[in-house]
Amino acid sequence: MVRPYAAVVESIAELRPWMPWAKETPTLELEEEVMRHAHVQFMARSDLMLLLFHRASGELIGASGLHRIDWSVPxxxxxxxxxxxxxxxxxxxxxxxxxxxxxxxxLGARRVEIRCNVENERSAAVARRAGYTLEGILRHDERHHLTGALRDTMVFAQVRDDDE
Ligand SMILES: CC(C)(COP(=O)(O)OP(=O)(O)OC[C@H]1O[C@@H](n2cnc3c(N)ncnc32)[C@H](O)[C@@H]1OP(=O)(O)O)[C@@H](O)C(=O)NCCC(=O)NCCS
Incomplete structure (x- = not known):
């Protein structure tokens, strides 16, 4: 099983402010549990984790995925x-x-979203560069996992109509 453990450990300082799961550096055992769970969810089509590999070096360079799935839309x-x-x-x-x-x-999506903290400028820049439109800001919808401060979340989306 391929695990992104080395990539997570290398990147922990950049991940910690934005990813609740990176609050503590995960152990290898926890990482294996996470990957096994992701595999089960992928098979059930309830959450699709995707690992990213660099074409030239073959190195694992990060992770992405399709989450919060509603297949009825999709x-x-x-x-x-x-x-x-x-x-x-x-x-x-x-x-x-x-x-x-x-x-x-x-997959026949009609809506794809990207959500990120209003302070996460690098993430918002990815959304904009990939062609997403900012639809709005959800005010006070979460608390920051490190500070407990109230967080505002930007919601970006792309949509496609049924007849497109
Ligand atoms: C969010 C995150 C993935 C952005 O990573 P990133 O490396 O900035 O994004 P990209 O890989 O698209 O690279 C964009 C940069 O490459 C530059 N670039 C170079 N060649 C490029 C090209 N051909 N196309 C687009 N950008 C290019 C861009 O100008 C930009 O540079 P900048 O950082 O100086 O503005 C990264 O900061 C991260 O992992 N953060 C922690 C986790 C996180 O916040 N995830 C999102 C939660 S909502």
Missing amino acids: RFEIGYWIRTSYSGQGLMTEAVSGITAFAFYT
Whole structure:
């Protein structure tokens, strides 16, 4: 089983402010549990975790996925993080664009969302570069996992009509 453990450990300082699961550096045992659970969810089509590999080096460079799925629409939310040594090259924008096309044209999506904290400028920049439109800001919809402060969340989306 491929595990993103080394990439998570390398990137923990960049992940910690934005990803609740990165509050503590995960152990290898916990990471294996997470990956086994993700595999089960993928088979059940309840959540689709995707691992990202660099074409030239073959290295695991991050993870993404289609989450909060509603197959009756169908609707998905894309999440993502990149390995620190591969950031700043446009690779996540390329991945998110590809996963968006996969959601619309292979899975029949009618709506794909990206949600991020209003302070997460790098994540918002990925959404904008990948062609997403900011639909609104959900005020005070969460508490920050490190500080407990109230968080505002940006909701970006792309949609496709039934007759497109
Ligand atoms: C959000 C996150 C994935 C963004 O990563 P990133 O490396 O900035 O995004 P990309 O891979 O798309 O790279 C964009 C950068 O590459 C540059 N770039 C170079 N070539 C490029 C190309 N061909 N196409 C697009 N951008 C390119 C862009 O100008 C941008 O540079 P900048 O950082 O100086 O503005 C990363 O910061 C991260 O993992 N954060 C922690 C987890 C997180 O917050 N996830 C999102 C939760 S909602």
